[in-house]
Amino acid sequence: MQHANDSALNVAVTTSPALGDSLLLMTVARNLQLSGKTVTVFSQHMRALRDWFPGIDIQPALRDDDADALLRPFDTVIQLHANRPVPRLEQRHPDALVLEHLCRAPSTEPMAGRLAQFCRESLRLHHAEPGNGLAVPAGLTHRKHRLRVAIHPTASTPDKRWLAPRFVRLALELKAKGFEPHFIVTDEERADWEHVQQHGVGLPRLGTLDNVAAWLVESGWFIGNDSGIGHLASCLRVPTLSLFMRRGIARTWRPGWGAGKVLVGGAWLPTGRLKERCWKYALSVNQVLRAFQQLQREAT
Known part of the structure; x- marks a missing residue:
């Protein structure tokens, strides 16, 4: 250059x-x-x-x-x-x-x-910072709905996804504690998650990525898999809890802007192959709840 x-x-x-x-x-x-x-x-x-x-x-x-x-x-x-x-x-x-x-x-x-x-x-931009220039448009209020928890239960590949029934159990536990859990999914994924509405869990139709960002910035919290939506939440300075399969992957790809925590499933498993295959089974709902409670203490 x-x-x-x-x-x-x-x-x-x-x-x-x-x-x-x-x-x-x-x-x-x-x-x-x-x-x-x-x-x-x-x-x-x-x-x-x-x-x-x-x-x-x-x-x-x-x-x-x-x-x-x-x-x-x-x-x-x-x-x-x-x-x-x-x-x-x-x-x-x-x-x-x-x-x-x-x-x-x-x-x-x-x-x-x-x-x-x-x-x-390398580029000799001596005052460079991690910020990427994202600015919230006028008319939106950061974390307006403090009790709203955005849950992103999907990811780009199946190996990154925590078990779907555990996400539902997590949402119900959060609801019992007074939070307002909502699942964020694409229109193509929606049919797989419509059943959560019968439990009083939200499933908003957001459509465009612009709408997702507008809805997310007004949410109080984010919990989800290793995914781009987690990075977007972090960019928007919404406190994030991200679920990962391996510690090394989390170290590199964890959201790096706002307040956040990373939880690695099955870190005690002896080999990388076992971690990738079994992390989602090793990670319990109670572990995620405890990590979320820690995030609450750290982000307030």
Whole structure:
């Protein structure tokens, strides 16, 4: 990359289809912009949240057939993973920066902190911070519904998902304690969770990611699997409890913005393979409730 103080530098940031990755890479985009660079973000999810990122140019996600033409005018192109969203980026652009090595770095920092450190040390943006520029639009009140607990029971892959019946039991326990649990799922997932409504558990129809963010920012708490929605809650400074399968994964990918706790299921299991297969069975509802109580004490 050219000298970090070159104010004419024109940078493209391309984010993967994953919501969490996209929110994280906005940390780099934000710090570059604050240093005087011209930054354009190509991202499906961030395009949906463009009203939450004022002043940042956010374009639709790149398609492989138009990526070369759209990226050619940029001095530098940055993406997190080697082959997504743009496959073989380092062969297709003369000044591509792929940051995948940060995912494997021997660091105790979450990815938000690692990306800020990369900006300080490699891009020489000495005042870089983990913030990604997300700002709550006017008309919304942060944590307006203090007793509302947003529960996200799904994830991008089955191995990341705690057991569905335990999520339901957790919601009922929270309801008995005076909280207002609601499950956040996509329209495609909704049929699998409609039964929770018969127990008095909420299942709002939120639709767009913009609506999810607006509803989430006014919630008091968040509990969920390792997922992009957890990163969004953390970005919105809603206290988060995130459930993970392995300690190493949690160390890297835990939400890194607002107050939060991580709970790893089956950390006592002897091998990584067993942890990945059995964590969801080893993690009890009572463990999650105790961790939530700790989060309450720490976040108030």
